[in-house]
Amino acid sequence: DAKTTQPPSMDCAEGRAANLPCNHSTISGNEYVYWYRQIHSQGPQYIIHGLKNNETNEMASLIITEDRKSSTLILPHATLRDTAVYYCIVRPPRGVRSTTGNQFYFGTGTSLTVIP
Amino acid sequence: GAVVSQHPSRVICKSGTSVKIECRSLDFQATTMFWYRQFPKKSLMLMATSNEGSKATYEQGVEKDKFLINHASLTLSTLTVTSAHPEDSSFYICSAGAANYGYTFGSGTRLTVV
Numbered sequence: 325d326a327k328t329t330q331p332p333s334m335d336c337a338e339g340r341a342a343n344l345p346c347n348h349s350t351i352s353g354n355e356y357v358y359w360y361r362q363i364h365s366q367g368p369q370y371i372i373h374g375l376k377n378n379e380t381n382e383m384a385s386l387i388i389t390e391d392r393k394s395s396t397l398i399l400p401h402a403t404l405r406d407t408a409v410y411y412c413i414v415r416p417p418r419g420v421r422s423t424t425g426n427q428f429y430f431g432t433g434t435s436l437t438v439i440p
Numbered sequence: 441g442a443v444v445s446q447h448p449s450r451v452i453c454k455s456g457t458s459v460k461i462e463c464r465s466l467d468f469q470a471t472t473m474f475w476y477r478q479f480p481k482k483s484l485m486l487m488a489t490s491n492e493g494s495k496a497t498y499e500q501g502v503e504k505d506k507f508l509i510n511h512a513s514l515t516l517s518t519l520t521v522t523s524a525h526p527e528d529s530s531f532y533i534c535s536a537g538a539a540n541y542g543y544t545f546g547s548g549t550r551l552t553v554v
Contacts, residue, residue: 367547
């Protein structure tokens, strides 16, 4: 089952930063936070993942709180093509055995709409 | 990067027939693949975990005789929807893991049963 909660929807002005929050208060010590997004009628696309340090790549930044109970995905300059449903998922990394399984369970996600 | 190819992208079939969906990892080997279904405006629901060379593990409430999964090689898993009915119409998505890329998802298969 999904172990994350996200707001159902958010709007963001084009060119501004989009900050998408995620709560994962029951996260285990070896579980990473993954972010994926799904554009309508396509498969989910990997964005970023992290354990406890903040991460940045060409797509986004991931800020994880010190207690690891929540995180924020930041799209620094949102474009219209960033309109999608964003999913926050917690699970162990590949290759790490887990008693709870290594599956990706999707929550309800946040539907982000970038407004011109 | 890691690419997962899913085929077909769309299929329409008659009620009572069976449909096979293929999921291929194109440039990497995947010992584990996942199969999901997604209804309109809903999130992805994990159906089963496909393990190469062994039986698939199904999530609670998913009928294994209805949704047959075969993972005969490290690059191919298939999902067969047997005796399809209109309520099986959905968007089916597979996912496979690669060492340096985490898990990559296919582009999905839109199944319509008429």
